[in-house]
Amino acid sequence: MATEAHGAEHAAETGGLVFHPMDQFIVKPLFGGDTISWYTPTNVTLWMAISILVIVGLLVMGSSRRAIVPTRMQSMAEMTYGFIHKMLEDICGKEGLKFFPYVMTLFMFIVTANFLGLVPMSFTLTSHFAVTVVLALLVFLTVTIVGFVKNGASFLGLFWVSSAPLALRPILAVIELISYFVRPVSHSIRLAGNLMAGHAVMKVFAGFAALTIVSPVSILAITAMYGLELLVAFVQAYVFTILTCVYLKDALHPSH
């Protein structure tokens, strides 16, 4: 809202500039109409479908030849597989590998949605809290349920820091408990916030490009932001996944 108001001021000054940095995030029905019920095919549906196609194209089509000497696509599929597999194994150990398809699903979805969001005129799925909150809650619920199923009540030991002095432990327990429940919030807002901010900033710069005097600067700025956003797209997916692994480790080995 702040950016929009800021843009509006500029529009008022220059008379020609139009800033709608947040319009790119509007959820619209694909086939007209303006009511959105839960099943309406929207641009969300479209880009979710494209994400699925990209993931299938990379991981399924890419590996379909099962070549011992891989093609480029197969190499990429194998590198992605190895990247997440190694991350999960390093953090959670061998028993964490049961969750490999789950973690891989999260990573592939986020990284694909992030990069697809950088295609001009596209829709960024992961810039929406509805999406990231669901993802974060999935992780949170999985970790909590797995923690209690595997460790029973001793999972609560996660909050009882046995290495601290006895007097401090209740206070630490409260802090740990709060931090545990804040996890899904930070987990989801970090991802959506990063994506939304970057895309909005690019739109603001794009709005300035209509002014002849500043347009070279603005185009340079968009280019630079785009590079930065490519980095952010990967780093945020990586961060989300590695945090998922760390939380899963808590569920598997709750002792500090």
Added chain:
Amino acid sequence: MATETHDAGQAAADMAHGAAQGGVGMPQLDFSTFPNQVFWLAVTLVVIYLVLSRVALPRIGGILAERTGTITNDLAAAEDLKAKAVEAEEAYNQALADARSEAQRIAAEARAEIQADLDDAIAKADAEIAAKTAESEKAIAEIRAGALESIQTVAKDTTAEIVGALGFQADDAAVAGAIADRMKG
């Protein structure tokens, strides 16, 4: 939102949508779209999960395992072949050494045989030479003996004749003794 409605470039549908948002600036906070997004996200995640866990990940895992296996096998095979090559080289060297010693043995044998033959031949030739020499010596001795006798006979005859010519009666025994004396001299 006011600027949005004032904007000439804004499409009518979007304006209607903006109004539907009820003045919320961030589409992210437009809760009316949440069920829709959550539903499609759930569908997407389930599809991705099924595709990954049923098809993609086992396949890629299989490929990676197969490659590791192949590389290990190839390395083992290479090690094998290397050992075989070393073995073959040793066998070759051994064969070479054998052949060389065999050749030396055969050469030595041949040399010994030839030496033996040569010795035989030399011995035979020596014996023959010795026999011939002995024979020749005998012949020479015979000849020499024959010659002496002839000389004595001739000398005796000549002496008798000379003595006769001088008018003396030659005494055979005395002539013979004198000749024998002279012959010794």
